Amino acid sequence: xxxxxxxxxxxxxxxxxxxxxxxxxxxxxxxxxxxxxxxxxxxxxxxxxxxxxxxxxxxxxxxxxxxxxxxxxxxxxxxxxxxxxxxxxxxxxxxxxxxxxxxxxxxxxxxxxxxxxxxxxxxxxxxxxxxxxxxxxxxxxxxxxxxxxxxxxxxxxxxxxxxxxxxxxxxxxxxxxxxxxxxxxxxxxxxxxxxxxxxxxxxxxxxxxxxxxxxxxxx
Amino acid sequence: xxxxxxxxxxxxxxxxxxxxxxxxxxxxxxxxxxxxxxxxxxxxxxxxxxxxxxxxxxxxxxxxxxxxxxxxxxxxxxxxxxxxxxxxxxxxxxxxxxxxxxxxxxxxxxxxxxxxxxxxxxxxxxxxxxxxxxxxxxxxxxxxxxxxxxxxxxxxxxxxxxxxxxxxxxxxxxxxxxxxxxxxxxxxxxxxxxxxxxxxxxxxxxxxxxxxxxxxxxxxxxxxxxxxxxxxxxxxxxxxxxxxxxxxxxxxxxxxxxxxxxxxxxxxxxxxxxxxxxxxxxxxxxxxxxxxxxxxxxxxxxx
Numbered sequence: 001x002x003x004x005x006x007x008x009x010x011x012x013x014x015x016x017x018x019x020x021x022x023x024x025x026x027x028x029x030x031x032x033x034x035x036x037x038x039x040x041x042x043x044x045x046x047x048x049x050x051x052x053x054x055x056x057x058x059x060x061x062x063x064x065x066x067x068x069x070x071x072x073x074x075x076x077x078x079x080x081x082x083x084x085x086x087x088x089x090x091x092x093x094x095x096x097x098x099x100x101x102x103x104x105x106x107x108x109x110x111x112x113x114x115x116x117x118x119x120x121x122x123x124x125x126x127x128x129x130x131x132x133x134x135x136x137x138x139x140x141x142x143x144x145x146x147x148x149x150x151x152x153x154x155x156x157x158x159x160x161x162x163x164x165x166x167x168x169x170x171x172x173x174x175x176x177x178x179x180x181x182x183x184x185x186x187x188x189x190x191x192x193x194x195x196x197x198x199x200x201x202x203x204x205x206x207x208x209x210x211x212x213x214x215x216x217x218x219x
Numbered sequence: 220x221x222x223x224x225x226x227x228x229x230x231x232x233x234x235x236x237x238x239x240x241x242x243x244x245x246x247x248x249x250x251x252x253x254x255x256x257x258x259x260x261x262x263x264x265x266x267x268x269x270x271x272x273x274x275x276x277x278x279x280x281x282x283x284x285x286x287x288x289x290x291x292x293x294x295x296x297x298x299x300x301x302x303x304x305x306x307x308x309x310x311x312x313x314x315x316x317x318x319x320x321x322x323x324x325x326x327x328x329x330x331x332x333x334x335x336x337x338x339x340x341x342x343x344x345x346x347x348x349x350x351x352x353x354x355x356x357x358x359x360x361x362x363x364x365x366x367x368x369x370x371x372x373x374x375x376x377x378x379x380x381x382x383x384x385x386x387x388x389x390x391x392x393x394x395x396x397x398x399x400x401x402x403x404x405x406x407x408x409x410x411x412x413x414x415x416x417x418x419x420x421x422x423x424x425x426x427x428x429x430x431x432x433x434x435x436x437x438x439x440x441x442x443x444x445x446x447x448x449x450x451x452x453x454x455x456x457x458x459x460x461x462x463x464x465x466x467x468x469x470x471x472x473x474x475x476x477x478x479x480x481x482x483x484x485x486x487x488x489x490x491x492x493x494x495x496x497x498x499x500x501x502x503x504x505x506x507x508x509x510x511x512x513x514x515x516x517x518x519x520x521x522x
Contacts, residue, residue, distance in 0.1 A: 006512060006515055034481075035332075036332045036353070036355060037332065037477065037480070037481075038332075038477055038478075038480075038481045039233035039234060039235065039332065039334055040235070040481070041481070042233060042332065042333065042334055045353075050353075051333050051351070051352075051353030052353050052354060052374060054353065055353045055354055055355045055374075056354075056374070097494070098498075099498050099501055135356065135360075137354060137355060137356035137359075137369055137374075138354075138371070138374070141356055141359070141369060146359060146360060146365060147466070147468075149356075149359070149360050150360045150466050150468040150469055150472075151468055153357070153360060153468075153472055154468050154471055154472045154476065157472060157476050157477075157480065158476060158480075160480075161476070161480040161483065161484070164484055165483065165484065165487050168484065168487045168488055168491060169487070169491070172491035172494070172495075175495070176491075176494070176495060176498075176500060176501050177500075177501045178500045178501060178502045178503065179503070190503065190508060190511065191508070191511030191512050191514065191515050192503040192504075192507045192508030192509070192510065192511035192512070193503050193511070194511055195503075195507050195508075195510050195511035195514065196503045196504075196507045196511075202511060202514055202515075203514060205515075206514045206515050206517070206518035207518060208518070215515060
């Protein structure tokens, strides 16, 4: 494919840096968390220097993840507000999976799937943080009763399971939809990419209805 | 305790493999604590400290004979003193030696995520193998008796070992050795139950009609048993659970969530992979590229 003369800036540098800090922390949380969840994955604790280190470092990385996610929320919440067209998009989920592009409703800056990822994480990460605090043995081991901690650990693992499922879907979508990875690494997409995946967004940008100078001519 | 490997395991935390079990001609042991013969002298507490080299920091008087106030990483057994006014209006001083009950179905072991950090020997003793412990505190959540304590110094979980080191070389636990009234007995579980039976008959003949053995079936029985004068109301004895069982929350977490979640995650990854194999990458066509360019050009050309 020839290099297009015109590219559209999809993610700012701040958004990309924030996203990848978030991604790295989330991945480390998944690896360390799973090692303490199921014995067949206990070997993952070796990545963190053994079981004691994994247990010690997991909650601190969780605190950093919360901070990073607050940054993500501030930068992305506006683009993830739910519109009527998103409900239509969800209804055509089968066509999305089938890659039947003709029958998928045109999406804005984010499609409904991306918005669901965003809002699910917005709920799950604070739940994981709060239940995580309750079972943080070193500092909060005596702060609540054992029955509260039992409930917390069950909610924590259930929320983690949901978050990891969403993470798998999110990562897979990034791999499957060509050049969305480049969008998050380098920040730009081609007009054709925007036409195929986020047509309404492209039209809004073309009509100059976006504040930021999103279209850039390449030298 | 350290792993002396002088006894075989029948259970090992966070493990699916079959533990070594060739040396299976081993009798199940039990400690029998006859509450009705206890005089509250705390010789057992002192003996436990001596044998295990434990020294709790000196605390403050809290208005009770109970001292220290609670179990801790340095207090593996503790005399608990309860003052109970019975139906006749008489005071009964119910003294119970608290500590690990060595459940036949140990909740701590079920909850533990570190392979081999909690083991159960063929003789029934449940032991913490400290160097494998990661200090997560899951055993605290698994235990129906509120026994394990996590050290803030070394982040390891501690509790009574039933003197597994002594028992493995044919000695009785230190507390049993020290007890001056014979209120703590040790031997095979069968023998201890028989002995308890005699004691209960004796207690009943002396007016304790509800006397009985505390060997709760909800946790498969325990390897530390009590003879209680009020076996119908174990909670009188400083909150000994009436019906101890592994919490339903812990069962849901370890019994249902643990296997299903891992299977679900693996399935999600596999489905993703095969979706890619079937559908291939979702790529922008040349035509779409041209259409996208046109949208921008059109917009630029309109004044």
